Amino acid sequence: MDYKPGGECPSDAALEHLLMRGGCEPLPRRRCRPQSPPGYAEPAPLPKSLWSMPPDTSVVWDAYHPCRNYSCMASRGLGLDLRGRREKGLWTRDDGALAYSVDTALAAKPKGTVRIGLDIGGGGGTFAARMRERGVTVVTATTNAGAPFGSFVASRGLVPLHVGPARRLPFFDGTLDVVHAGRELTSDWMVPGDGVAMEFALFDVYRVLRPGGLFWLDHFVFPGAQLNATYAPMLHRVGFKRLRWNAGRKPDGGVEKNEWYLSALLQKPMT
Template sequence: MERELLGKKPDPKRRQCWSTTTVTLILFLITNTTSILLSSGAGASLVRRYEPRTVRIWDDSGALIADLNATRSALESSRAELAGLHARLGTATLLLQTLLADVVTAARANDDQQKQAATGWWARELAGELKLAVGNVASAGEAALGHACGRFQDELERYMDYKPSGECPSDAALEHLLMRGGCEPLPRRRCRPRSPARYVDPAPLPKSLWTTPPDTSVVWDAYHPCKNYSCLAASHGFGFDLRGRHEKGLWTHDDGALAYSVDKALAAKPKGTVRIGLDMGGGGGTFAARMSERGVTVVTATTNAGAPFGSFVASRGLVPIHVGPARRLPFFDGTLDVVHAAGELMAGWMVPGDNMALEFALFDVYRVLRPGGLFWLDHFVFPGAQLNATYAPMLDRVGFRKLRWNAGRKLDGGAKKNEWYLSALLERPMT
């Protein structure tokens, strides 16, 4: 029995099983060692340095060779991944360097701006509330006030002359003067506007649209020639006489020529798609009131020059906004359904004699209109010889599409000057 056992030949299957286990353990160790080297950053160089050109282990074992080839393929993938990570790291480094450079540039620009504000803009050193307002905002990297304010230091110091936490002076005229001169934005102030005596709540909508507000709804400043709305209705007429036939009839009838009606203008677009808009130089807000009756919200750009237009518009349940004529319109790109610019009231916005300012204004109107939005030019006054020579080509250059176009001689005082009216309904193209 012993001889038979000693003389017995090894079982080839058992030897193959033992060999497979050994090779598997070796492969396991190699794979884990390679992973550690790759994760430490040294793996790629070691693989390149010690990689054998061929692997020959038990040529009769196809499964083992397949496993080794799979391991080599995994190593190659890891090497490619490491190369990609190095490339991404390089890109991230460049982006970080660019960001740091931008931060340094912005910091230097802010320092230069503060130095210029202390020397170049002003005739003398700032003091008091003006110095606090400008310095506090400038330290945060924001523009505290418009660059043109440097030309109005005396007026701006008067505007900022008040008792902190007290009542603001009645200086709407001074505010308007500064904004018209390009001093915009104005600095914030630490004072409270005076409330009217015996103030009462406004009339409810829709009654408020055509109800003259009580005289106690507004503070009548010293520079106002009138001290009540009855005086304004008699002197100004347009905008304040809500019971008069003229105001009640505005934009209700279409004569097929210069006078357009709201309903005809809205009919140019699918029903309900004109929802929000702007009335440039809107006076007392009657255009916005007419549109409100048809479910359209229109913001009225107006001023308090000579009369409390802003307070009057707000008392009617409408939204007034005070924005300077040279300022970029405070609306996002492509958001408004309609922009209305009415006659001589928009002279401060679009001066026919200043063609460059007019072109800038028209492009800004185009910007805030959505594709398909309407631009309603309403009795725009211009020198007669300039329609085909200047204004029609300018509107084409801006990119408006003509839906309606009417021109006629201005007879009420403008005939001797050869002045004409232009009414037009224009559209920002859909594409």
């Protein structure tokens, strides 16, 4: 953590990520300047920026990153490819089972009452982009685990929040209309199998939601035996009300590992 005050901040993204996963603050360097990307160019204007790949010069490529450009990152399936069909199709179709659309979720509340929210572990910010198209401002909580997700989200004209899995969410009590959390809740965002940390996180989601606010659990991954033994009772214990609930076996390798998905639209009670 040594650095020269007034100089350039050293880059230790791998160490920073390990600290944040353990519940610690990012490296406390308060009197240094982060390196600026060479050849930096202005981002595309809104709304074009929502679906435009940012220039490679928008970020400093750290040694922690396996690539040195966004084309390489996109090829690794990290949710950083805005040119393909996959990202542009996310959350646009409701299959009546695990895949919910943003329009279906928003229809659970009176029109216009879902205004601000949070996407936990939101990667490249596509959920926030989809919600912005519908007039909803969503902050994307992400870390730079293996890719410059924060810079990527910001380049799209969206707001990245640099916060780790064990941190208390930096929002006032009872303020958000919606919180979205996907499979990242059990991967980079949460220590796998840590039920105590999970319960802490769920209670914090409940805290920041306003009465009547929505918690959208999206393709949450878990061992099949734990649905009724652990997670369903935990969500009930936290206090969420079920609006929609779908569980199904994870198709890609889930049969051997007995992994399942859970998608649910939950609500914080009004009283």
